[in-house]
Amino acid sequence: MKTPITITVNGEARLIDVEPSDVLLDVLRTGLGVKSPKIGCERGDCGTCTIMLDGRTARSCLVLAIETDGHEVLTVEGVLQNGELTELQDLFIAMNSFQCGFCAPGIVLAAREFLAANPDPSRYDVQHALAGNLCRCTGYEPIIDAVLAAARGITEEVPA
Numbered sequence: 001m002k003t004p005i006t007i008t009v010n011g012e013a014r015l016i017d018v019e020p021s022d023v024l025l026d027v028l029r030t031g032l033g034v035k036s037p038k039i040g041c042e043r044g045d046c047g048t049c050t051i052m053l054d055g056r057t058a059r060s061c062l063v064l065a066i067e068t069d070g071h072e073v074l075t076v077e078g079v080l081q082n083g084e085l086t087e088l089q090d091l092f093i094a095m096n097s098f099q100c101g102f103c104a105p106g107i108v109l110a111a112r113e114f115l116a117a118n119p120d121p122s123r124y125d126v127q128h129a130l131a132g133n134l135c136r137c138t139g140y141e142p143i144i145d146a147v148l149a150a151a152r153g154i155t156e157e158v159p160a
């Protein structure tokens with residue numbers, strides 16, 4: 001039986017009816033039209049469905065939507081600042097960090113959370129922090145380069 005819930009998604013209260021077994025990933029994408037969380041492994045392994053739930057990253061494929069009633073979800077659509085990409089997102093673009101982009105929404109959120117807690121990370125720190133977000137295209141190095149550049153306040157320089 002469907003139950004009405006209200007989730008605040010990217011700052012906007014959204015009312016939707018969900019089945020007890022509906023996962024948040026499907027409700028966001030199909031029910032609410034929020035498409036940045038991607039459908040990957042659907043078992044918590046790949047990180048492509050990453051969202052922020054009440055300020056912390058979560059795998060939306062592992063969260064029952066009904067349990068998010070009254071909670072706050074942030075997706076990459078919601079991280080824009082005054083309609084502009086963040087500095088971190090600009091660096092990802094400048095450094096050609098992504099190819100197909102399928103992993104990008106999850107990695108942006110994971111990197112953003114990581115940098116907030118670790119403003120001066122080592123390369124290993126970044127590798128470790130993003131280990132749960134798989135990318136099939138890039139070999140990870142340009143992603144890590146951009147996160148390190150963001151931490152160092154580099155906005156334009158592209159490392160060789």
Ligand code: FES
Binds near residue numbers: 039042048049050061
């Ligand atoms: S789809 Fe959720 S972790 Fe892979």
Ligand code: FES
Binds near residue numbers: 098
């Ligand atoms: S850029 Fe294609 S999966 Fe990461």
